[in-house]
Amino acid sequence: MLDINLIREKPDMVKENLARRKDPEKLALVDGLFKKDAEWRDSKYKLQLLQQERNKITREIAAMKKEGKDIKDKVKEMQELPDKVKVEEERVATLKAEIDVLLKRIPNLMHESVPYGKDDSENQEIRKEGAPRAPDFQLKNHVQLIEDLGAGDFERATKIAGHGFYFLKGDLAFLNQSLLRFTIDFMAARGYLFTEPPLMMERKPYEGVTDLSDFENVMYKIEGEDRYMIATSEHPLVAQYMDETIDETELPIKLVGYSMCFRKEVGSRGIDTKGLFRTHQFNKVEQIILCRPEDSWRLHEEILANSEDLFKALELPYRIVNICTGDLGIVAAKKYDLEVWMPRQNGYKEACSASNCTDYQARRLNIKCGKEGGDKRVLHTLNNTAIATSRVLVAILENYQNQDGTVTIPKVLRPYMGGKTVILHMKKP
Incomplete structure (x- = not known):
């Protein structure tokens, strides 16, 4: 399969190469991959924010305990995070699996010496x-x-x-x-x-x-x-x-x-x-x-x-x-x-x-x-x-x-x- 980083960095080159195959179905896979990849990166970013929030609250609770402050609200806030993290983790995993399926169906890039022809x-x-x-x-x-x-x-x-x-x-x-x-x-x-x-x-x-x-x-x-x-x-x-x-x-x-x-x-x-x-x-x-x-x-x-x-x-x-x-x-x-x-x-x-x-x-x-x-x-x-x-x-x-x-x-x-x-x-x- 193709390197997804190559597809991200040189999308026009990849699509131009695949277009020479004159196979609209295969070319559409690239567009589908772009869409899924954008969703995956967005979900991955949200997951990172949730993980950062969890780490931040953990530090805040530890500091408040030392100072003898009431941590009830922070604990409640922390208790809501695992479900949110789990949902986002599952979404990241699902999107990654869908991306892998698309990647495996996208053809190899052809060498420049391959002649054009319909069959x-x-x-x-x-x-x-x-x-x-x-x-x-x-x-x-x-x-x-x-x-x-x-x-x-x-x-x-x-x-x-x-x-x-x-x-x-x-x-x-x-x-x-x-x-x-x-x-x-x-x-x-x-x-x-x-x-x-x-x-x-x-x-x-x-x-x-x-x-x-x-x-x-x-x-x-x-x-x-x-x-x-x-x-x-x-x-x-x-x-x-x-x-x-x-x-x-x-x-x-x-x-x-x-x-x-x-x-x-x-x-x-x-x-x-x-x-x-x-x-x-x-x-x-x-x-x-x-x-x-x-x-x-x-x-x-x-x-x-x-x-x-x-x-x-x-x-x-x-x-x-x-x-x-x-x-x-x-x-x-x-x-x-x-x-x-x-x-x-x-x-x-x-x-x-x-x-x-x-x-x-x-x-x-x-x-x-x-x-x-x-x-x-x-x-x-x-x-x-x-x-x-x-x-x-x-x-x-x-x-x-x-x-x-x-x-x-x-x-x-x-x-x-x-x-x-x-x-x-x-x-x-």
Whole structure:
């Protein structure tokens, strides 16, 4: 969330930045915050006056006792104060809670380099890498290809779990695991600590990493518990440092986390009735960095470069886009997407999202940094998908598909596949 002192000191700058999002509802939150903050400061001042009055009367009673004066009226006056103080204390606490709710819903301030645009159609292309494949035969879509290979089963998954789930079998399941191991090894070699997080989180830390009022509708809540299945390993990897102060000599903290992820994926895009691209359950390897504020923009480019190098190693064509104001979520100050080329779909599709969240998550989670004996400050957090295997499997199935219906295995994954070079047709069990 934003620093309330920044909002108080530079209200016009904050409103001008948020206005670029063209979201009247979010902009109205700032006006609501100003109103509540004025009420809170007024109530806080009244409370201070009452406390000062209580202290003053206490001193007067003590002095009058010494002088042998009648203190009956002063005692009566003192007896009326606790109720007044209690009322004002409750009002201060109520207003503070309402301010916190508003603060958590106000989006992060966007970096000046975020392009203006109304939606994802106006995201700004930065560069392309690799020549998009244009095969001289009719490509099968990935669902048909998987079924023809006998490498997965969507019907049986739907039978037992509903739409948005799948079975992977044989070499395709091994390919999925190979992507995970290759990515983890790749990131670990670059100094990122491999971490496997819990697959559930309680509400309080979850409210620290994202705005649940916007995000909760895509999450799975555990019935009867204040606990959620994680939507990405980013969330527990960052939230684990809640309410901690980290010595600056330990920064940056670089993590690569693997987990299953769970999302309802409701809304306009919805779930794929069949297929791997958009599902309720998927594997993802995530990059996470916690760092000093002055280092975050350099590290934002680093986590993007990591993903680019991964896709270059997989020999998958891609492009980088700078996400525009109308498509940027509330947590990130800036976000790049890496979109991989899908020849069957004749277009680029999102595969990775690299976000600099600046101090937005860390302030919500109360994560600070500092030097021993020095001042403490809120640190910065960054995240980027290293690989979401289901989407990359689709890209591999489309880009490496052969005319005979087999699939060539990318060279860098072959050591993880026992040296196999091709996924062949297998007998359906």
